[in-house]
Amino acid sequence: MTKAPVRIKTLTIDGREVGAREDQTILDVARENHIFIPTLCDLPGLTAVGACRLCLVEVRGVNRLLPACVTAVAEGMEVSVSSERIDRYRRSILELLFAERNHVCSVCVTNGHCDLQSLALKLGMTHVHFPYQYPRLPVDASHERFVVDHNRCILCTRCVRVCDEIEGAHTWDVMSRGVDCRVITDLAEPWGKSESCTGCGKCVQVCPTGALSEKGKSVAEMSKRRQFLPYLTLMREARR
Amino acid sequence: MQTYLGPVQPPTDDKRWKIVEATARRHGREPHALIETLHTVQECFGYLDETALRFVASLLCVPLGRVYGVATFYHFFTLKPKGKHTCVVCTGTACYIKGAQALLSAIEKTYGIKPGETTADGELSLLTARCLGSCGLAPAAVVDGAVVGRIGAPALLARIGKGIRP
């Protein structure tokens, strides 16, 4: 198979001129150039879904905000990844997430290793000005090695995607809709009873918060290892 | 890669499973037939139970999680058996403006059930619909499959009461 030559596009991000392959997204290019764009649902190696809306950026000439994770680059594009307005929206979205479920960092296994927590610090979210919803959600510890705590879940669906796209088991999915959404294993049964789960633990490693964790880890001990993901993706691409 | 679609054994020898299988086969047992097949199950059995969900999953080679995700996403599907009689109150805008809430309150007062619930004796289920499209006849409701338009709370209760003792 001969590959079509890859075309290069030039664009500016926050005034900096950068070059990019035409099949790259704004987020890809920004990362390559060490320009920070906050994300939660995105993870290199998984399909982008554009769900968390934290990576919204301004593009000159476009009157709506665009998610950097799924927006392809274009010649001459002028991107601003940060502005007073965007930063405000991003903080509000984070606040909405904190208010939606019960994120109590001080007693969380991932305290200090949590994507949600570190983004809140980085984006200067000082407090939550929306009322907390305090839903009553279960914790499922039926699996012999892992625990799912729905109180910490932000529905980023990284676990669903890694299980489907990388492991190929499709044990995880999302049930219901709206605020009633919950990640489930098989027919919303206890994880420990799942027939399809291989116990590979990839879901736990990609989870940005303390929703999925390993048993036996105490508060602040659970750090996540994700180096495998780009590697597995590359190896699988190469086999195609 | 060709997927091997082997024979799938229906959970029981209930003839209705044949109808479900027929729907799946009409779509080549492709995963995209999931919603159509669930519609058939609900038509045949009235609701979707665990047995049915597992059967449909194996019939179409769809992961269990996805079957459950789809079945709970669409509000037309119900995972609980319905009562012997059903009353669907339309809560579309026109009906809302013209007093659908009063209908719901009246039923709740008489039978003690909220939308989505069934009386303890399994006689009556109360449901709501987003819009029946009978806005010209607001407020509207469906009692055991028959649409009744421009109905007040007493008339609706009388209509329901015909088949049931409160």
Next chain:
Amino acid sequence: MTIEDLRTIAENERQAQKKFQHHVCVCIAAGCLSSGADQVRDAIKKEVAEAGMAGEVLVKGVGCMGLCSAGPLVSVETEDQLFANVTPEDASELVRSIDTGTADLKHCDTAVPFFERQQKIVLENSGKIDPERIEDYISNDGYRALVTAITEMTPPEIVALMVKSGLRGRGGAGYPTGLKWSTVSKTGEQAKYVICNADEGDPGAFMDRAVLESDPHRVLEGMAIAAYAVGAQNGFIYVRAEYPLAVKHLKTAIKQAERLGLLGNNICNSRFSFHVDIRLGAGAFVCGEETALIASIEGQRGAPRPRPPYPAQEGLWNCPTLINNVETFANVAPIVRNGAAWFAAIGTEKSKGTKVFALAGRVANTGLIEVPMGITLREIIHEIGGGIPDGKQYKAVQTGGPSGGCIPEQHLDSPVDYESLARIGSIMGSGGMIVMDETSCMVDVAKYFMEFCASESCGKCVPCRTGTRQMLAILEKITAGEATAADLALLEELCDLVKNTSLCGLGQSAPNPVVTTLKYFHDEYDRHISGEGCPICKEHAASSAEVSQ
């Protein structure tokens, strides 16, 4: 099938109908059906048979006649009479006096604005033909456009015709139809799909339902012409499961069209083949969004995905897909038959043609109307709609459903077209039009729509999933009389956030009812938080408190 064959069928049908001296049409569309129209039809048939007039009187069930509030409607076409609120007991009187035309029944005056101010293109056959007989449709020019298109026109010519006609999508956003067709047609030779969006989810809208129930062939013909123009081989109609009669009529129509070779393989002996299948929705408003609709046809959760890529480039199973709404397809055949110039002469400069509206709520004449674009809201409500009943005062009209806005008295003279409605904060939407009088509290109405959006949110993106829930909580607080000015400020902030950061149209437009009521009825919000309270909301609270006791 050639144009001559079609003419023969039409001629035979006309001859067969001419044999009958009287044509009695009973509306058996959903509206009249729920007031017992099927029993009326059966009673009339029985009376006719008993009177030995079966050879003189043709009794047929037809689609929607429009004035649903006066149903069941029966028209005696040959005598130009329309009867309202007909009961099965009236059948004998109707049949007995059919020759003299002096039936002592409730006459429905057709020389009133409700009938005279309308202009029918989409609904031209509605209430006239038997939706379950293809011959009746063919005898009214049906399928002539399709056969002409395939035998005499090239696909680019049809696309050009649609562009020239100025037709815009009737689903709500008003995207130019010709442009959409042109994008799909330019994707080269490959598998393509045509989808008819009949997932009419807006509460208070029943236009598409009426079209499908009353004239299903018109939609199939429009889809087939579109498929020929863009080079698609397969089509789907995604219709709500809540519309069983529409589904039944569509199934019958597809079978009949296939039997006559107007759908299926090698239509009109050409190389063009087109197959149509029905897919049932399952109660999810968000599936009206095109990417969610595609996901649903693929058997998945109806969650939208970011666009681009647009369905015209990558849609169903990643193939180029043309998605148009029922009413849009219903406009296609008349445009092909009568030409682009004819269509473009109707309506305003930027909004061509007519629009079907479902008029409901606190208005005298509720039902289905079709009016030329550019007519004012006042004309629709006070002339066609007959004004507000019971001597009450007009307060607002809600257009566009949960994505639209509430329009107050001062904007009633605004013309009905895409741009004008957008300028006053609402949208054209699919055509729901709900009139409210002084007995409605606008905060309560905003709460109603927010409850709708919150529970219809798919849950994929954060602002829509949790933002709408937060807004609903604030609105509940306001109607309960427990809110402060700070809550109101927070509500406004959330409107801005959800509008600008949500993934799909549902989230982006969810704040609209709140934004417009805040803009036009701010005093009502103030009254709720000032401690003065709202009598309407208090009454609501009292009736639900009574229940919980």
